[in-house]
Amino acid sequence: MRWMRPIVLALLIAGGFFYFTTYRGQFETRWLSRPGKLEITQAAGGESLDGEEQNNIGVYRKNIDSVVNITSKAVTFDFFYGLMPQEGQGSGFIIDKEGHILTNYHVIADARQVEVTLHNRKKYRATVIGMDKSHDLAVIQIKAPALTPMVLGESRNLQVGQKVYAIGNPFGLSGTMTRGIISSIRPVQEPDGMVIDEAIQTDAAINPGNSGGPLLNWHGEVIGINTMIASNVGQSAGIGFAIPINTAKAVLNDLVTLGRVRRPALGVRTIPITPELAEQMGLPSDFGLLIVQVVPGGAAERAGLRGGNERAYIGNIPIMLGGDLIIGIDGQDVQDQQDLSQMMNNHRAGDTIRITIYRGKKKMDVPVALGEAREQV
Numbered sequence: 001m002r003w004m005r006p007i008v009l010a011l012l013i014a015g016g017f018f019y020f021t022t023y024r025g026q027f028e029t030r031w032l033s034r035p036g037k038l039e040i041t042q043a044a045g046g047e048s049l050d051g052e053e054q055n056n057i058g059v060y061r062k063n064i065d066s067v068v069n070i071t072s073k074a075v076t077f078d079f080f081y082g083l084m085p086q087e088g089q090g091s092g093f094i095i096d097k098e099g100h101i102l103t104n105y106h107v108i109a110d111a112r113q114v115e116v117t118l119h120n121r122k123k124y125r126a127t128v129i130g131m132d133k134s135h136d137l138a139v140i141q142i143k144a145p146a147l148t149p150m151v152l153g154e155s156r157n158l159q160v161g162q163k164v165y166a167i168g169n170p171f172g173l174s175g176t177m178t179r180g181i182i183s184s185i186r187p188v189q190e191p192d193g194m195v196i197d198e199a200i201q202t203d204a205a206i207n208p209g210n211s212g213g214p215l216l217n218w219h220g221e222v223i224g225i226n227t228m229i230a231s232n233v234g235q236s237a238g239i240g241f242a243i244p245i246n247t248a249k250a251v252l253n254d255l256v257t258l259g260r261v262r263r264p265a266l267g268v269r270t271i272p273i274t275p276e277l278a279e280q281m282g283l284p285s286d287f288g289l290l291i292v293q294v295v296p297g298g299a300a301e302r303a304g305l306r307g308g309n310e311r312a313y314i315g316n317i318p319i320m321l322g323g324d325l326i327i328g329i330d331g332q333d334v335q336d337q338q339d340l341s342q343m344m345n346n347h348r349a350g351d352t353i354r355i356t357i358y359r360g361k362k363k364m365d366v367p368v369a370l371g372e373a374r375e376q377v
Contacts, residue, residue: 102248106136190228264344267294287327326340
């Protein structure tokens with residue numbers, strides 16, 4: 001009988017395998033009968049949108065027809081293959097009914113052909129009207145009917161914490177809107193070394209393809225032009241930057257009418273004054289910019305501003321003392337060269353500004369008609 005034990009054991013194993021893999025499944029199928037109708041729990045219809053959702057939708061619908069996709073085609077040189085076509089994508093937005101479109105300089109730089117796709121999917125060949133590399137701005141134009149321009153807002157008094165919206169074509173996905181807040185307002189250096197004064201930092205998702213698109217306030221007004229991101233992986237990490245719209249508005253007329261920007265120049269060489277330097281030099285103010293030289297024939301010289309006339313040294317650096325001390329422009333304090341550059345960015349050549357100076361111990365205001373920049377401030 002001992003030889004029967006393996007056979008019985010094998011039969012038990014086979015029977016168990018059949019029960020659990022075949023018979024049990026058939027039994028359960030017969031036991032779980034199919035229902036005549038599937039019953040599910042559905043949400044109640046007609047749920048209304050809250051106020052924030054309604055505003056989001058309103059901002060999108062108000063502006064989506066004005067945001068465009070820009071495709072630029074250029075030619076690059078490859079060591080092995082020679083001249084090779086290269087295509088890039090970005091965003092832009094319509095600023096008037098004549099078809100002028102504002103975007104970033106780097107979106108269309110070196111392009112031999114620029115094509116614009118509207119939200120209705122119609123495509124138009126674009127003409128480059130003007131470019132401003134130092135502000136990363138460009139204006140292109142298309143000929144198309146019934147265009148809707150965007151409303152340009154104000155970027156002077158923006159506050160950290162304000163709601164903002166970014167609309168563009170990230171990764172070529174047209175008509176995309178993201179939402180966030182203003183995270184900070186700070187100077188930022190772009191990859192090409194140019195500095196954006198008072199750049200708008202936001203956590204609204206900005207990705208490749210968003211460049212040149214609008215950054216909007218909760219009214220749907222343009223307050224900035226999305227231009228770059230800070231990321232180690234080439235996509236949104238919650239730190240994006242936009243050029244303030246006031247920077248663009250200050251140069252738009254020049255870009256459209258001249259094709260370039262008549263950058264303003266004061267025509268001075270200066271050194272920043274600290275409290276320590278002011279005490280050593282016996283100056284009447286512990287801040288400001290001391291004029292050490294005026295550019296011959298420049299705006300400052302024509303207005304009667306004076307440079308230094310007494311040779312001195314700061315460490316081993318020779319300077320000229322005795323010049324006018326600039327402490328303000330149009331009622332705003334001037335602490336250093338960065339303040340001066342920011343104020344110049346809000347003007348163009350030909351504008352008249354009011355400069356507050358100390359000449360010796362005497363405080364006075366001097367009107368100055370700004371010249372056109374040639375590398376100097």
